[in-house]
Amino acid sequence: MAATGQPTIEVPFYDLSALHRQIRPELDAAYRDVLDEGQLILGAHLARFEQAFARYCEVPACVGVANGLDALQLILEAFGIGHGDEVLVPGCTFIATWLAVTRVGGTPVPVDVHPQSCNMDPAKVRDAVTPRTRAIIAVHLYGQPADMTALRTLADEYGLRLIEDAAQAHGARWAGRRVGGLGHAAAFSFYPGKNLGALGDGGAVTTNDPALAESIRRLRNYGAQVKYQHESVGANSRLDELQAAFLHVKLPYLDGWNARRAHIAERYRQALATTPLMLPWVAPDADPVWHLYVVRHPERDRLRAALTDAGIETSVHYPRNPGDQAAYAHLPIDRARLPVAQTLPNELLSLPISPVMTDDQVATVIGALQAVLY
Numbered sequence: 001m002a003a004t005g006q007p008t009i010e011v012p013f014y015d016l017s018a019l020h021r022q023i024r025p026e027l028d029a030a031y032r033d034v035l036d037e038g039q040l041i042l043g044a045h046l047a048r049f050e051q052a053f054a055r056y057c058e059v060p061a062c063v064g065v066a067n068g069l070d071a072l073q074l075i076l077e078a079f080g081i082g083h084g085d086e087v088l089v090p091g092c093t094f095i096a097t098w099l100a101v102t103r104v105g106g107t108p109v110p111v112d113v114h115p116q117s118c119n120m121d122p123a124k125v126r127d128a129v130t131p132r133t134r135a136i137i138a139v140h141l142y143g144q145p146a147d148m149t150a151l152r153t154l155a156d157e158y159g160l161r162l163i164e165d166a167a168q169a170h171g172a173r174w175a176g177r178r179v180g181g182l183g184h185a186a187a188f189s190f191y192p193g194k195n196l197g198a199l200g201d202g203g204a205v206t207t208n209d210p211a212l213a214e215s216i217r218r219l220r221n222y223g224a225q226v227k228y229q230h231e232s233v234g235a236n237s238r239l240d241e242l243q244a245a246f247l248h249v250k251l252p253y254l255d256g257w258n259a260r261r262a263h264i265a266e267r268y269r270q271a272l273a274t275t276p277l278m279l280p281w282v283a284p285d286a287d288p289v290w291h292l293y294v295v296r297h298p299e300r301d302r303l304r305a306a307l308t309d310a311g312i313e314t315s316v317h318y319p320r321n322p323g324d325q326a327a328y329a330h331l332p333i334d335r336a337r338l339p340v341a342q343t344l345p346n347e348l349l350s351l352p353i354s355p356v357m358t359d360d361q362v363a364t365v366i367g368a369l370q371a372v373l374y
């Protein structure tokens with residue numbers, strides 16, 4: 001115990017500085033390159049990263065944008081989704097998934113989540129579809145891909161756009177295929193704490209549809225393909241050269257970092273399987289990337305306090321569903337249709353998992369959990 005009464009931190013939730021120390025010389029070189037070249041917006045570094053990330057996601061097109069929320073919003077705009085339109089979203093997700101819909105004037109309609117995967121439950125989609133439904137945003141929450149096979153079938157049946165919110169799932173696969181190419185378009189975030197993070201904000205849209213990619217390219221740049229010829233009412237939402245250069249440095253490390261996350265997840269699974277914790281479930285078709293390792297327990301707050309006392313940082317993703325936020329008090333949400341989503345926020349606990357977590361730190365977390373659970 002430190003003199004203040006606060007336990008010293010033995011296991012930080014994610015030590016980003018440690019990650020960046022590992023590749024510091026390459027990041028420094030990228031910074032110097034951009035500075036020497038002088039082009040800071042819409043230059044060669046962005047084009048190079050877009051190509052590399054498209055190849056990584058196994059899709060023909062990637063368009064860099066300012067952040068993940070903008071990526072989602074620009075996709076909806078490019079599809080002409082707006083006022084009067086309904087978009088199906090998971091009842092449990094980060095609020096950005098819903099914000100994209102309301103920012104274009106649409107209405108988010110929550111669908112309950114699957115009790116094991118915490119992702120949108122395809123069996124609950126039919127009841128939520130109305131004549132005004134235009135799209136589904138499937139979130140690959142915690143790095144676990146949503147059931148894209150079932151959602152694709154439903155989207156085709158009802159003529160809906162299927163959009164992936166892949167902000168937490170860079171590199172994950174569903175039925176052998178990378179997320180980012182499993183629907184009509186996908187949104188990625190490069191917020192620093194994501195599996196692939198910039199040194200600031202960033203985002204991207206990936207798609208198999210070259211025409212959609214061109215629309216997004218226009219929309220992110222004031223609606224203009226050619227300078228001062230504005231064909232649509234666009235935004236200023238570009239991934240800048242510095243962030244693109246940093247991301248290009250980090251991308252080749254992503255699979256290794258994801259493998260380290262998977263190794264830690266497997267150690268947690270083996271050590272905690274016999275405890276009363278409900279552990280993350282991996283669908284048979286899923287190859288997740290463990291953005292978060294989220295366990296469930298009815299006495300979450302007691303567990304969390306015990307871990308804090310042991311110097312272990314944890315988090316809760318998320319303590320309140322978007323539909324229960326003050327921002328959406330005006331939405332008519334039928335909570336009786338969301339029984340699973342309604343219980344999750346009280347039970348979820350995110351354990352530390354990151355590529356820079358040491359074996360000793362993993363053992364510390366396991367030991368502390370076993371001590372409090374037995």
Ligand SMILES: *Cc1c(COP(=O)(O)O)cnc(C)c1O
Binds near residue numbers: 093203
């Ligand atoms: C982080 C995140 C976003 C938003 O990305 P930003 O880059 O922070 O705007 C959207 N959806 C999900 C599921 C996220 O985790």
